[in-house]
Amino acid sequence: MSPIMEQALETTLTVNGTPVTRRIPARQHLIDFLREELGLTGSHVGCEHGVCGTCTVRVDGKIVRGCLMLAVQADGRRVDTIEGLSDSGELAELQEAFHRRNALQCGFCTPGMLIAAQELIANEPGASRERIREHLSGNYCRCTGYQAIVDAIEDVLKK
Numbered sequence: 001m002s003p004i005m006e007q008a009l010e011t012t013l014t015v016n017g018t019p020v021t022r023r024i025p026a027r028q029h030l031i032d033f034l035r036e037e038l039g040l041t042g043s044h045v046g047c048e049h050g051v052c053g054t055c056t057v058r059v060d061g062k063i064v065r066g067c068l069m070l071a072v073q074a075d076g077r078r079v080d081t082i083e084g085l086s087d088s089g090e091l092a093e094l095q096e097a098f099h100r101r102n103a104l105q106c107g108f109c110t111p112g113m114l115i116a117a118q119e120l121i122a123n124e125p126g127a128s129r130e131r132i133r134e135h136l137s138g139n140y141c142r143c144t145g146y147q148a149i150v151d152a153i154e155d156v157l158k159k
């Protein structure tokens with residue numbers, strides 16, 4: 001292992017509202033830290049190259065790819081994962097719509113899809129189906145064909 005891989009930096013971040021301080025390997029990605037160090041396995045890991053969107057989490061209120069950000073870059077920042085957003089009830093309406101519309105099958109993409117969709121709902125309440133598809137273009141689903149996912153998001157937007 002190279003010296004830079006062994007280097008660890010003291011890092012303090014807030015995860016789902018709880019302050020966390022750890023010595024974190026300088027090259028560890030945020031998604032790996034969340035899953036392996038904190039046991040927050042609700043966010044998944046697919047491509048590890050910023051393509052599939054299944055590792056989507058929020059940092060300071062904005063969605064990011066957890067596989068593209070180093071955990072030490074979250075120092076002093078607020079990270080929200082699917083666990084925290086689900087427990088807070090923020091995603092409840094969307095989760096219910098996904099369930100009603102059968103917008104998930106294996107569920108691998110679903111946590112990232114929900115977080116990405118919620119960002120659109122919060123920022124663009126008048127979003128069209130085309131805009132929903134565009135917004136989710138970085139979140140891949142291999143099961144549903146996307147139609148039911150767009151239906152579910154549209155249901156919430158129309159309320």
Ligand code: FES
Nearest residue numbers: 046048051053067
């Ligand atoms: S695992 Fe991060 S975008 Fe695919």
Ligand code: FES
Nearest residue numbers: 105109141142143
């Ligand atoms: S539900 Fe299986 S990948 Fe989307």
